[in-house]
Amino acid sequence: MASSAEQDIxxxxxxxxxxxxxxxxxxxxxxxxxxxxxxKAAKRQEQERQQKEQAEANDTSKHLYGPLPPPSExxxxxxxSELAELYDAKxxxxxxxxxxxxxxxxxxxxxxxxxxxxxxxxxxxxxxEGGSNKISRQMVKWCGGINSESIVRATGLVKQPKxxxxxxxxxxxxxxxxxxxxxxxxxxxxxxxxxDCMRAPPMSDEAKDEPETDSQGLPVVSLNxxxxxxxxxxRTAANxxxxxxxxxxxxxxxxxxxxxxxxxINSSRLAGAAxxxxxxxxxxxxxxxxxxxxxxxxxxxxxxxxxxxxxxxxIGPVFRAENSNTHRHLTEFTGLDFEMVIKxxxxxxxxxxxxxxxxxxxxxxxxxEFQRLTKVVEQVFPGAxxxxxxxxxxxxxxxxxxxxxxxxxxxxxxxxYDDLSTTQEKALGRIIREKYQTDFYTIDKYPSxxxxxxxxxxxxxxxxxxxxxxxxxxxxxMSGAQRIHDxxxxxxxxxxxDPPLDPVxxxxxxxxxxxxxxxxxHGGGGLGLNRILQFYLGLPDIRFATLxxxxxxxxxx
Numbered sequence: 001m002a003s004s005a006e007q008d009i010x011x012x013x014x015x016x017x018x019x020x021x022x023x024x025x026x027x028x029x030x031x032x033x034x035x036x037x038x039x040k041a042a043k044r045q046e047q048e049r050q051q052k053e054q055a056e057a058n059d060t061s062k063h064l065y066g067p068l069p070p071p072s073e074x075x076x077x078x079x080x081s082e083l084a085e086l087y088d089a090k091x092x093x094x095x096x097x098x099x100x101x102x103x104x105x106x107x108x109x110x111x112x113x114x115x116x117x118x119x120x121x122x123x124x125x126x127x128x129e130g131g132s133n134k135i136s137r138q139m140v141k142w143c144g145g146i147n148s149e150s151i152v153r154a155t156g157l158v159k160q161p162k163x164x165x166x167x168x169x170x171x172x173x174x175x176x177x178x179x180x181x182x183x184x185x186x187x188x189x190x191x192x193x194x195x196d197c198m199r200a201p202p203m204s205d206e207a208k209d210e211p212e213t214d215s216q217g218l219p220v221v222s223l224n225x226x227x228x229x230x231x232x233x234x235r236t237a238a239n240x241x242x243x244x245x246x247x248x249x250x251x252x253x254x255x256x257x258x259x260x261x262x263x264x265i266n267s268s269r270l271a272g273a274a275x276x277x278x279x280x281x282x283x284x285x286x287x288x289x290x291x292x293x294x295x296x297x298x299x300x301x302x303x304x305x306x307x308x309x310x311x312x313x314x315i316g317p318v319f320r321a322e323n324s325n326t327h328r329h330l331t332e333f334t335g336l337d338f339e340m341v342i343k344x345x346x347x348x349x350x351x352x353x354x355x356x357x358x359x360x361x362x363x364x365x366x367x368x369e370f371q372r373l374t375k376v377v378e379q380v381f382p383g384a385x386x387x388x389x390x391x392x393x394x395x396x397x398x399x400x401x402x403x404x405x406x407x408x409x410x411x412x413x414x415x416x417y418d419d420l421s422t423t424q425e426k427a428l429g430r431i432i433r434e435k436y437q438t439d440f441y442t443i444d445k446y447p448s449x450x451x452x453x454x455x456x457x458x459x460x461x462x463x464x465x466x467x468x469x470x471x472x473x474x475x476x477x478m479s480g481a482q483r484i485h486d487x488x489x490x491x492x493x494x495x496x497x498d499p500p501l502d503p504v505x506x507x508x509x510x511x512x513x514x515x516x517x518x519x520x521x522h523g524g525g526g527l528g529l530n531r532i533l534q535f536y537l538g539l540p541d542i543r544f545a546t547l548x549x550x551x552x553x554x555x556x557x
Contacts, residue, residue, distance in 0.1 A: 083121035112144030120237035122168040149186035241376035267300030273507025293319040301339035306514035339524030346482035349523035354395035383538025396441040419450035429474015456482040472535035480525025487515040
């Protein structure tokens with residue numbers, strides 16, 4: 001029972017509706033405001049929808065832009081031009097091109113500018129309100145807002161601008177757009193910008209030392225970032241030119257081989273044993289056993305010669321399981337290989353290889369299309385147009401002892417029967433360029449100790465061999481030699497190899513048997529396509545000369 005004091009304490013009146021669960025006054029006010037806010041938003045959305053519908057109804061050019069129309073018979077007969085053809089276009093010529101949006105900007109409600117890009121070619125496109133097609137402001141706005149790297153189909157008239165457009169490769173014309181359709185829309189956010197990849201990359205070997213911006217405050221795209229986003233990086237004008245030149249080198253190799261009646265072969269890249277000494281090979285699972293990726297087509301080329309194919313060649317991948325993280329090494333590269341019968345002396349093969357390389361280099365320097373592509377690369381890599389060959393048309397050829405002598409004359413240590421180090425090779429390249437004005441040369445008569453077991457020793461000096469290397473800018477691009485074709489001599493060399501090799505083992509038996517059955521004297525060589533391209537253009541890293549490079553740290557993309 002409550003005391004009299006407790007009964008005298010006044011009680012606070014409860015808010016209206018508190019016990020019955022009805023909303024309080026504050027809650028009612030809040031709900032009213034929320035309702036009013038929602039009604040205003042709905043009204044605004046409705047107004048915007050009506051305005052959009054009204055704008056679309058009044059859009060006089062809605063059929064001239066937007067998604068690409070479905071295929072039709074009339075469209076199938078449409079003629080398409082490439083941007084490369086527009087350098088020589090005519091005033092008021094109507095053209096239709098498929099190209100990427102390099103960049104887009106709205107100048108005003110009545111005017112927008114695009115830069116269209118196809119491979120290494122760019123042209124300015126103008127979208128202006130009005131005109132014979134009655135282009136609308138909606139079309140101007142849509143065109144100016146297209147994401148970079150989207151692919152569009154543009155139809156318009158070629159016009160001469162008042163002043164040359166210095167920011168595009170086609171400077172004497174621009175395209176006045178009449179129709180523009182979306183073929184493939186790119187994402188708004190890209191991991192790297194193609195325009196940033198178009199600037200010169202960092203030349204440092206150490207990616208970790210690369211700055212994030214250059215001296216002008218523009219983003220620097222590292223080599224790793226480029227390779228991680230190869231699809232975007234590959235769209236730059238320089239990369240388009242680099243890989244067109246790579247294709248050109250392959251075609252020149254094919255031309256020369258066909259002119260000299262070589263037989264094209266396609267040897268296997270799989271072997272049941274680790275051949276050529278067993279070092280530096282990739283082991284793979286082959287059903288219930290092991291197999292190995294071949295280091296080169298060397299054994300197969302020689303076996304083809306033993307089949308009486310007098311001259312053979314091929315282009316294909318070469319695999320080297322070497323943990324070399326340098327600017328010129330890859331674990332997979334493209335080899336240009338040849339092998340041929342010798343009639344009198346192995347210098348027939350050496351001279352053939354020299355003529356092959358001079359044919360490739362001269363045509364790269366003299367054909368108009370290759371000249372144009374080299375100039376594109378030169379804008380990013382200044383050394384691209386500076387490759388030298390002898391003016392007399394003959395390759396410079398040094399014997400290995402003479403190369404050692406040149407190094408010693410320039411105070412560079414070198415041993416008479418040791419292989420040249422990378423540092424020595426580069427130094428020799430600089431000495432030869434200064435003394436003989438050439439970046440291409442060959443070195444003959446390498447020490448036997450530094451060559452493979454199948455290399456023919458020099459009969460007059462067994463410490464030397466009938467072998468040679470080719471160099472560009474002081475770096476090796478090819479290794480070649482006369483091969484041992486006598487069965488007994490070959491087996492003896494294999495047994496004396498370090499480590500010794502068993503000529504009748506499963507890994508070598510089929511190879512050595514080819515010589516047991518009789519084989520003509522022969523020799524050849526293997527050129528590295530990626531290195532030829534790298535050193536001809538003066539690229540700082542072989543990865544710039546490789547579409548999808550593979551090295552000890554990279555298996556993607």
